Amino acid sequence: MPIQIIPLGDRAIVLQQAGMAGVDGWKRMADLAWALRQQAEAWLIDIVPAYETITVLYDPVLLWREIENGPEANSLLPYQLAERKLSAFLEDGRTAAEREVQGRRIDLPVYYGGKYGPDLEESAARAGMTAEDFIKEHSKVEYTVAMIGFMPGFPYLSGLPEKLEQPRKSVPRAIVPAGSVGIAGKQTGIYPLATPGGWQIIGYTPIAMFNKERSEPVLLRAGDRIRFIPSWFTDGQTANHGSKE
Numbered sequence: 702m703p704i705q706i707i708p709l710g711d712r713a714i715v716l717q718q719a720g721m722a723g724v725d726g727w728k729r730m731a732d733l734a735w736a737l738r739q740q741a742e743a744w745l746i747d748i749v750p751a752y753e754t755i756t757v758l759y760d761p762v763l764l765w766r767e768i769e770n771g772p773e774a775n776s777l778l779p780y781q782l783a784e785r786k787l788s789a790f791l792e793d794g795r796t797a798a799e800r801e802v803q804g805r806r807i808d809l810p811v812y813y814g815g816k817y818g819p820d821l822e823e824s825a826a827r828a829g830m831t832a833e834d835f836i837k838e839h840s841k842v843e844y845t846v847a848m849i850g851f852m853p854g855f856p857y858l859s860g861l862p863e864k865l866e867q868p869r870k871s872v873p874r875a876i877v878p879a880g881s882v883g884i885a886g887k888q889t890g891i892y893p894l895a896t897p898g899g900w901q902i903i904g905y906t907p908i909a910m911f912n913k914e915r916s917e918p919v920l921l922r923a924g925d926r927i928r929f930i931p932s933w934f935t936d937g938q939t940a941n942h943g944s945k946e
Contacts, residue, residue, distance in 0.1 A: 704733075704791050706784055709756065712746075714783055716755040716791070727752040727847040727859065731923035737790060744783070750923045751848045759783050805925045809891075809906045810932045811840070811882055817905035824867050824884065824901050838862055839903065840929040844889065846921050854893035854911030854919045858927060861889050873899035880905045882929070893919075904929075 707715040718729070727750075734750035737757070744767075746758040764779035813836045814821040825835035844858035851857075867884040874897060877883070881892040883900030892898060893910035906929075910920050921927070 706787055706791075708780060708784075711780065712758060712761060714757045714759065714780070714787060716757065716787065718753045727923070728845075730755055731847070733791075735924060740790070742786075744786075749849075751850060757783070757787065805922075806928070807921070807925055808928045808930050809908050811904040811906050811929045812932050813839075813904040818882070818903040820867075820870075820883075820901040821903040824865075824903055827867065828864055830864075835865065835903070836931055838865055839884075839889070840931050842928075844927040844929075846923050846925040846927065847888075848923050849919060849921065852892075852894055852896060852911075854921070856891055856910065856921045856925075856927070858889045858891075861887055863887075865889075867901040869899040870901065873897055874902075877902060878905070880907060880909070882906060 703718075705717045707717055709715050716730075716733070730750040730753065734748050734755050737745070737748055737755070744760050744763040746760055747756075749756040749758070759779075761779035761783075764782045768777050768779070768782055812818070814832055821832050821835065825832045828835060830838070839861075842860050842862060844860040846856045847859040848857050849855060861884065865884065866887055869885045876895050877892050877898035877900070879892055879895045881898075881900075881902045882904040883890055883892065883898070883902045885900040890900065891906060891910050892900075908920070911918055912920075
């Protein structure tokens, strides 16, 4: 499927999949974003993949320095050079398989139910399950980070079993605590910061999704593979479903 190159102001470019991306469109964007990061060129400030797009932020000053002493100094703008570089990247002869990203495997402990997951019981009943069965089904799946969005570090996780799908809350909460694990529609996710939100909250992880003091403030990246490891059931039992690599 072709990729369109769209200007976004004077410091950014959007790479967008033409037409409908399909269910695996986000995977292609994650793979392309990873491959672009490997080039590690100084003019690339940030690369932000989403379901159907990649937003590329660039430094026009560094691009201008590449142009100013060349034969096209009076005819080529920094954006045009960035567009040329990205076009060459997209036309690269490497196959999709060579660009495919396996992502990191990360296990996250989760406290399910009780004060940590106030919507667990209702979500389980909606799915026709006990709370314990719902936890087992939610934690036995390996999820993939499709994108980071909504707020810094919020991972949208693909792979939720269809039988666990949940509607958003009719009235969003004024505050959802940081670390809350929630479900909305076909996705599960983790709130990195305390914020209003309408997802069904089923648990909590103590692992910080975002910390501005870290060298890499955002913990997860598109393409990472995630497993939830239950640490506490709604009735207080401990558990350890799933294995670690």
